[in-house]
Amino acid sequence: MPQNGAVRLAVLGFVLACTPADAAGDRALGEYLSSECTSCHQSSGKQVGGIPAIIGHPAEQFVALMNAYRERQRDNQVMQAVAARLSSEEIAALAAYYESLKPNP
Amino acid sequence: MSTNRRTFLTGLAAAGGFAIASPAVLGQAKPRVVVIGGGAGGATAARYIAKDSAGAISVALIEENEVYQTCFHSNLFIGGFKSYEEISHRYDALAKNHGITLARARATQIDRDKKEVVLSTGARLPYDRLVVSPGIDLKYDSVPGWSKDVEEAMPHGWKPGRQTQLIKQKLDAVPNGGTILMIAPPNPYRCPPGPYERASMFAHVLKASGKRDCKIFILDPKDSFSKQGVFQEGWEKHYGAMIEWLGPKVHDGIKSVDPKTNTVVTGFETYKDCAFVNVIPAQMAGEIARSAGLAPAGGYCTIDPASMKSVVDPNIFVLGDACIGGDMPKSAFSANSQAKVAAMVIRGELAGARTFPARYINTCWSLIETDDTVKVGGRYEAKDGKIAAAETFVSQPRESAELRKENQAENVGWYAAITADMFS
Numbered sequence: 001m002p003q004n005g006a007v008r009l010a011v012l013g014f015v016l017a018c019t020p021a022d023a024a025g026d027r028a029l030g031e032y033l034s035s036e037c038t039s040c041h042q043s044s045g046k047q048v049g050g051i052p053a054i055i056g057h058p059a060e061q062f063v064a065l066m067n068a069y070r071e072r073q074r075d076n077q078v079m080q081a082v083a084a085r086l087s088s089e090e091i092a093a094l095a096a097y098y099e100s101l102k103p104n105p
Numbered sequence: 106m107s108t109n110r111r112t113f114l115t116g117l118a119a120a121g122g123f124a125i126a127s128p129a130v131l132g133q134a135k136p137r138v139v140v141i142g143g144g145a146g147g148a149t150a151a152r153y154i155a156k157d158s159a160g161a162i163s164v165a166l167i168e169e170n171e172v173y174q175t176c177f178h179s180n181l182f183i184g185g186f187k188s189y190e191e192i193s194h195r196y197d198a199l200a201k202n203h204g205i206t207l208a209r210a211r212a213t214q215i216d217r218d219k220k221e222v223v224l225s226t227g228a229r230l231p232y233d234r235l236v237v238s239p240g241i242d243l244k245y246d247s248v249p250g251w252s253k254d255v256e257e258a259m260p261h262g263w264k265p266g267r268q269t270q271l272i273k274q275k276l277d278a279v280p281n282g283g284t285i286l287m288i289a290p291p292n293p294y295r296c297p298p299g300p301y302e303r304a305s306m307f308a309h310v311l312k313a314s315g316k317r318d319c320k321i322f323i324l325d326p327k328d329s330f331s332k333q334g335v336f337q338e339g340w341e342k343h344y345g346a347m348i349e350w351l352g353p354k355v356h357d358g359i360k361s362v363d364p365k366t367n368t369v370v371t372g373f374e375t376y377k378d379c380a381f382v383n384v385i386p387a388q389m390a391g392e393i394a395r396s397a398g399l400a401p402a403g404g405y406c407t408i409d410p411a412s413m414k415s416v417v418d419p420n421i422f423v424l425g426d427a428c429i430g431g432d433m434p435k436s437a438f439s440a441n442s443q444a445k446v447a448a449m450v451i452r453g454e455l456a457g458a459r460t461f462p463a464r465y466i467n468t469c470w471s472l473i474e475t476d477d478t479v480k481v482g483g484r485y486e487a488k489d490g491k492i493a494a495a496e497t498f499v500s501q502p503r504e505s506a507e508l509r510k511e512n513q514a515e516n517v518g519w520y521a522a523i524t525a526d527m528f529s
């Protein structure tokens with residue numbers, strides 16, 4: 001049954017989520033959270049107008065960028081509002097997810 | 106299936122001890138999701154459920170039109186910043202890329218007892234979960250003298266397609282010195298800054314074509330409106346006295362409109378021989394949501410803010426303009442964001458996928474004049490029984506031209522991203 005596949009994936013996500021905190025971010029959480037970003041940042045990596053592509057950044061760099069918005073060192077009303085409500089764990093999860101994406105034009 | 110086995114399964118489902126003990130997972134073949142409406146809410150929901158369940162859930166999308174013209178950025182079409190092609194989108198790629206079944210028909214009835222949607226073709230589509238995102242219907246009786254019969258003479262342009270084109274045709278035909286009258290809608294309606302962005306685009310077109318002696322009156326039933334400060338500042342800066350906004354204390358109510366003579370009568374004034382009257386009436390949830398009893402409290406549907414589930418039927422999710430979104434405005438961005446919460450919850454219920462706390466986001470950009478765009482937005486969470494704002498921002502008066510230009514670049518990038526998020 002195809003559902004089994006989905007269930008197995010869900011369980012796998014759960015196992016990954018239980019790995020130690022200092023390991024990579026929770027990619028499944030990152031994937032869900034990324035659905036908030038895709039209204040502006042295309043997951044294909046395509047860049048249009050004033051919205052940069054955010055896929056493929058090394059995770060540390062991604063975390064640093066997000067922290068700069070969260071701490072209001074980088075100016076952008078939209079991104080400051082986005083980052084303000086994200087915990088460090090959530091930013092790490094997003095970083096893990098976006099690091100794993102490859103350009104798909 | 107033997108009686109014994111059926112009893113066992115029923116008992117198991119009833120016990121509900123398993124995280125994945127939903128009947129859909131245990132019983133029949135693939136769980137089925139039906140989505141009504143291929144707009145900002147529906148197309149996004151169909152795409153995310155199909156894409157993220159990778160074949161584990163079958164998804165059918167019911168949409169009556171072959172082509173979706175976005176209301177969002179329709180003001181940019183009216184202002185001459187975008188072509189009609191650029192705001193038109195088809196469903197072929199969405200269906201093909203994610204294995205979504207497209208039903209090109211009108212949903213005429215939701216049979217909640219049988220869990221089936223009846224189509225205008227007579228077909229019945231069974232569902233385990235139903236997503237309803239039909240957008241708005243207009244209250245044709247909310248402006249005295251106006252009706253569906255006269256919507257071509259006095260167009261609304263609040264539903265896409267021919268109506269948007271009529272607005273542009275009538276605008277382009279306004280002679281120098283002519284008066285445009287816009288009747289703005291009462292809350293709650295689709296796209297709170299929309300009427301004021303549209304008035305800006307009217308002025309832009311008139312100014313650019315040298316018709317500087319025209320006048321645009323906005324007759325508003327509301328005492329104030331979205332981004333009012335920055336809109337009024339921008340109107341004065343770019344268009345002098347061309348746009349005049351009149352609140353209810355000034356006009357004392359719309360008494361009647363006469364499409365034959367293009368006359369509008371308010372408590373204080375009679376506007377005769379208007380070059381063009383744009384009536385944006387009061388609104389309510391699309392018919393299919395109301396006739397299914399999903400909007401018992403009046404025009405719109407109450408949802409559970411943590412899941413987007415209808416409060417009257419746990420198998421139905423209502424998205425976008427048709428729902429009561431709490432602090433979220435009725436926008437394409439909101440509908441798109443709500444769809445992702447519903448998709449996540451539905452995959453959790455039907456395929457045992459991991460679920461997370463709901464979060465929502467919205468931003469509405471409005472173009473006032475070339476390179477002068479303002480924005481309002483926020484992040485939202487389920488709190489105190491509604492979708493509540495957790496973080497908000499809004500453009501301020503006297504911002505730099507550079508920032509306003511960056512806002513427009515964001516607006517352009519957002520449109521490309523959200524339409525890819527709906528249709529690719």
Ligand SMILES: Cc1cc2nc3c(=O)[nH]c(=O)nc-3n(C[C@H](O)[C@H](O)[C@H](O)COP(=O)(O)OP(=O)(O)OC[C@H]3O[C@@H](n4cnc5c(N)ncnc54)[C@H](O)[C@@H]3O)c2cc1C
Pocket residue numbers: 141142143144145146147167168169170173175176177178179180210211212213238239240241262263264295296299303391393424425426427435436437438439440468469470
């Ligand atoms: C002038 C204007 C400007 C706007 N600008 C912006 C903006 O800049 N940013 C923004 O975010 N939003 C904007 N909006 C708002 C945005 O268009 C709506 O909020 C959004 O489309 C709502 O999405 P929805 O899914 O609820 O409905 P819709 O997008 O309207 O989709 C509903 C779909 O359901 C179909 N349908 C309805 N009933 C049935 C049925 N019974 N059977 C089959 N199909 C059915 C319809 O054909 C339609 O395709 C603007 C709106 C207007 C009018």
